[in-house]
Amino acid sequence: MSKKTLSGECLCGEISWQMSGPFEFFGMCQCSRCRKVTGAAFATNLFVKPEQFIWLKGENNRNEYLLPKPNTFGNASCKTCGSRVPRKTARGWVLVPLGSTMELPGIEPTLVCPDDHTEWFTTLESTITEQ
Ligand SMILES: [Zn+2]
Ligand SMILES: [Zn+2]
Structure with a gap:
């Protein structure tokens, strides 16, 4: 488990936050909902407890959508x-999209839903491995 402090912000910088370790779960999910919500091959989310997380600014500048x-x-x-x-x-966790954080969490990602993925992502994965 990593005990470092990480900070993150959105593209425009209106919203920023900080979280402190120990970090326990870093999930990479390739399910169809995560692909839609990110527009990418997979979502990379760090899950932290509410007491590990603080907003630095802009909490009220968020839109929240729930299915x-x-x-x-x-x-x-x-x-x-x-x-x-x-x-x-x-479930009471704070889900943090890790791409908005410029530092590494110090723990390895866990692949969530490995059976629900895109074939083109598998192709990309083998391309990277072969180099
Ligand atoms: Zn923004
Ligand atoms: Zn997912």
């Missing part, structure tokens, strides 16, 4: 620039 119940999936974004920003999950 209808009983679904717990959602998204939060900056009202100004549209970047994904942290949000609280239904």
